[in-house]
Amino acid sequence: MPSKMRESLPYMRAPDSIGWETTLRCNMRCRHCGSTAGDARKDELDNKQALALCKQFVKMRVGRVVFTGGETLLRPDWRQLGETILEGGVDLGLLSNGWVFERRVLKELKSFCGTSFHVLVSLDGTAKVHDKIRGIEGSFERAYRGTAELIAAGIPCGIITTVHHTNIGTLPKLREQILFDLKPYVWQLQITTPFGRAHSNADCSVSPTDYVKLSRFIAQTRKLARGTGCDVATGDCVGYLGKTELALRDSPWEGCQAGKMILGIQSNGNVKGCLSIIDDRFIEGNAIKDGLEKIWNKRGAFAYTRNFKVSNLKGECRKCSEGKACHGGCSASSISVFGTPHHAPYCLRVMERDTAKRAAK
Numbered sequence: 001m002p003s004k005m006r007e008s009l010p011y012m013r014a015p016d017s018i019g020w021e022t023t024l025r026c027n028m029r030c031r032h033c034g035s036t037a038g039d040a041r042k043d044e045l046d047n048k049q050a051l052a053l054c055k056q057f058v059k060m061r062v063g064r065v066v067f068t069g070g071e072t073l074l075r076p077d078w079r080q081l082g083e084t085i086l087e088g089g090v091d092l093g094l095l096s097n098g099w100v101f102e103r104r105v106l107k108e109l110k111s112f113c114g115t116s117f118h119v120l121v122s123l124d125g126t127a128k129v130h131d132k133i134r135g136i137e138g139s140f141e142r143a144y145r146g147t148a149e150l151i152a153a154g155i156p157c158g159i160i161t162t163v164h165h166t167n168i169g170t171l172p173k174l175r176e177q178i179l180f181d182l183k184p185y186v187w188q189l190q191i192t193t194p195f196g197r198a199h200s201n202a203d204c205s206v207s208p209t210d211y212v213k214l215s216r217f218i219a220q221t222r223k224l225a226r227g228t229g230c231d232v233a234t235g236d237c238v239g240y241l242g243k244t245e246l247a248l249r250d251s252p253w254e255g256c257q258a259g260k261m262i263l264g265i266q267s268n269g270n271v272k273g274c275l276s277i278i279d280d281r282f283i284e285g286n287a288i289k290d291g292l293e294k295i296w297n298k299r300g301a302f303a304y305t306r307n308f309k310v311s312n313l314k315g316e317c318r319k320c321s322e323g324k325a326c327h328g329g330c331s332a333s334s335i336s337v338f339g340t341p342h343h344a345p346y347c348l349r350v351m352e353r354d355t356a357k358r359a360a361k
Contacts, residue, residue, distance in 0.1 A: 013261075014060045014061050014062050014063070014296070015060075015062050015063065015261065015262060015263040015296070016062075016063040016064065016261045016262065017062075017063060017064045017065075017066065017261070017262045017263075018057065018062055018064070018065045018066070018262070018263045018264070018265060019066050019068050019262070019263070019264045019265070019274070019275045020053075020065055020066065020067055020068065020264075020265045021035070021068050021069055021070060021072075021264070021265065021266050021267045021275055022050070022067050022068070022069060022070070022072045022075045022078060022081065022267060023040050023041075023044055023069050023070045023071070023072060023074060023075045023267050024037050024038070024039065024040055024041050024044070024069065024070040024266075024267050025037070025038070025039060025040035025069065025070045025071065025074050025075070026038050026069055026070040026071045026074070026097075027071055027074065027097075027099050027100065027136075028071070028097055028099065028134050028135055028136060028139070029135050029197070030097075030124075030133055030134050030135065030197065031132075031133050031135070031166070031197055031198070031201045031203075031204050032124070032133060032162055032164055032166075032192045032197060032198040032201065032204040033196055033197045033198065034192075034193055034195035034196040034197070034198055034276065034278050034336075035070075035195070035196055035275075035278060036196040036197055037069060037070045037071070040070070040267070041266070041267050041268050043268040044267040044268055045267060045268065045269055045288065047077050047080075049269065049288050050077065050081055051080070051081065051084060052288065053265070053269065053287055053288065053292070054081055054084040054085050054088070055084070055088070056287065056291070056292045056293065057085060057088065057090050057292075058084075058085070058088030058089065058090055059293070060292065060293050060296070061089075061090075062090050063090070063091060064090065064091040064092070064093060065085050065090055065091070065092055065093070066092075066093035066094065066095055066120070067081070067082065067092070067093070067094045067095065068094075068095040068275065069095070069267075070267070071096060071097055071099070071100065072094060072095065072096065073094075073096055073100045073105055074100065078094075079108055079111075082094070082112065082117070086112070086115050086116065086117065091116040091117075092112075092115070092116065092117045092118075093117070093118050093119070093120060094109075094117075094118075094119050094120065095119075095120040095121075095122070095160070096119065096120070096121055096122075096143075097121075097122050097134065097139070097143065098121045098122070098123075098139070098142055098143025098144070098146050098147060099134075099136065099139055099142055099143065101142055101143060101145070101146025101147070101149075101150075102146075106146055106149055106150065109150060109155060110150065110153045110154075110155060112155065113153060113154045113155055114154075117155070117156075118155070118156040118157065118158065118185070119147070119150055119155055119156070119157045119158070120157070120158045120159070120160055121143055121146075121147045121157060121158070121159055121160070122143070122159075122160050122161070122162070123140065123143060123144065123159050123160075123161055123174065123178070124161055124162055124167055125140075125161075125166070125167035125170040125171075125174060126140070126170040126173050126174050126177070127140040127141060129166065129167050129170050130167075132166075133166060133167065133204075144177075144182065147159070147182060147184070148182055151182070151183065151184065156185045157184050157185065158184050158185055158186035158187065158188065159178055159182070159184045159186070159187045159188070160187075160188045160190070161174070161187070161188070161189050161190070162190055162191070162192055163189055163190065163191050163192065163206070163210070163214050164191065164192040164198070164203070164204040164205060164206050164210070165203055165204065165205055165206065165207060165210055166203045166204060168210050168213060168214060171189075171214075171217050172217075175221055175224070178230070179221075179224065179225055179228050179230055180228070183228065183229060183230060184230055185229065185230065185231065186230065186231045186232075186233055187221075187225075187230055187231075187232050187233065188232075188233040188234075188235060189214065189217075189218055189221075189232070189233070189234065189235060189238075190234075190235025190236075190237050190238065191206045191210075191211065191214065191235065191237045191238060191333070191346075192204050192205070192206055193237065193276060193278075193332050193333050193336035193337075194336050194337060195278040195279075195336050196278060199336075206346070208346065208351065211238070211346045211348075211351075212348070212351060214238065215238055215244060215248065215348055216244075218232065218234050218238065218247075218248055219244055219247035219248055222247065222248070234248040234249055235330075236256065236257075236329075236330045236332075237329075237330040237332070237333045237346075238346075238348075239253045239326075239329065239347070239348060239349075240253045240322070240326045240329050240344065240347055240348065240349060241253055241322040241325060241326050241349050242347075242348040242349035242351075242352045243352055244348055244352070245348075252325075253325075253326060253329075254325065255305070255308065255325065255326060255327035256273075256274075256305050256327055256328075256329070256330055256331040256341070257305070258272075258273030258274035258277065258302065258304075258305050258331050258332075259273030259274075259284070259301065259302025259304075259305045259306060260273075260302065260305050260306060262274055263296070264276070264277070265287055265292075268286070269286045269287040269288040269289070270283045270285075270286055270287075271283065271284045271285050271286065271287050271292065271295050272284065273302045273304070273305060273331065274331065274332055276330075276332035277331060277332045277335055278332075278336070279335050279339075282304075282335070284298070284301050284302060285298070285301075304331060304341045304342070305327070305331065305341075308327050308342070310323055310324050312327075312328070312341070312342045313327075313328050313342050313343070314328070314338070314340060314342055314343035315338070315343045315344075316343075316344075316347065316350050317329070317342060317343055317344055317347075320347075320349065320350070322349060326344075327341075327342060328341060328342030328343050328344050329344030329346075329347060330344070333345055333346070
């Protein structure tokens with residue numbers, strides 16, 4: 001089929017997963033927050049618009065929608081929106097910092113038990129370090145205790161840890177707490193991208209040494225987690241296609257999936273391939289004004305992933321024999337450092353190669 005004809009046809013599948021920033025409002029001012037969450041956007045979707053968006057998810061037969069923020073539990077109608085999505089046959093996830101895990105909220109979350117619903121909670125180090133990053137004393141304890149209560153009630157809960165120079169040293173101790181005490185169904189580890197507040201706080205950066213250390217920690221932790229019921233997941237910002245690739249993932253990295261299998265929607269309805277891409281140059285349209293399905297199927301949409309060519313690669317990625325398969329790593333990481341996709345700021349394959357060269361001298 002000619003390429004021009006193929007590009008004009010509807011995209012062949014609905015998104016497997018959509019991250020929906022239901023509000024940018026947040027009760028924390030985390031030091032590594034890429035989206036600089038705090039105040040709600042002036043043009044956030046109202047209840048009527050948000051419900052209409054939920055119906056678009058159902059109509060498109062999206063696989064899963066994850067509420068995120070900001071702090072999504074500060075949106076008064078989050079439960080109504082969640083019920084609408086679940087009743088439409090779409091799986092639902094909810095990402096929270098856990099600060100509002102008090103009796104009423106926990107009761108509301110538990111009411112979803114038995115549905116295709118799960119909760120994800122951010123824990124960014126052991127208690128003292130987590131609280132410093134989050135800016136609220138006691139935030140670790142409240143999030144941890146609430147998560148444990150939800151798990152005991154039968155709600156699947158996962159943990160997401162965003163790693164940078166400030167907290168990387170706490171990971172071994174945090175691992176003991178998560179794998180052998182809390183016992184979530186998944187623990188995802190990812191690096192910080194230098195957008196927003198992370199860009200302004202030097203201690204929230206990630207050095208090459210930190211990157212290698214985290215990669216080794218993830219590989220080791222995946223082995224330790226076998227038989228615990230906890231899947232240790234490697235963020236898309238870590239890899240790629242080196243000797244340790246299959247120690248980090250169950251299957252090899254296949255390139256950034258932003259706009260191909262995943263989608264991000266901001267609280268005002270703006271659509272991006274991934275919410276981690278903070279740069280507004282990558283907004284593809286507005287789900288309310290333009291229609292989500294129309295944006296998804298628009299000719300030329302999400303070109304940086306859907307229409308990738310090896311000639312798009314930059315820097316070290318341009319010389320790499322795995323460039324065709326890798327696509328230059330995580331788009332959000334590349335854009336946050338270099339302002340463009342297809343140029344991985346960190347790559348284990350390159351680091352392994354350079355280490356081997358040094359050893360041969």
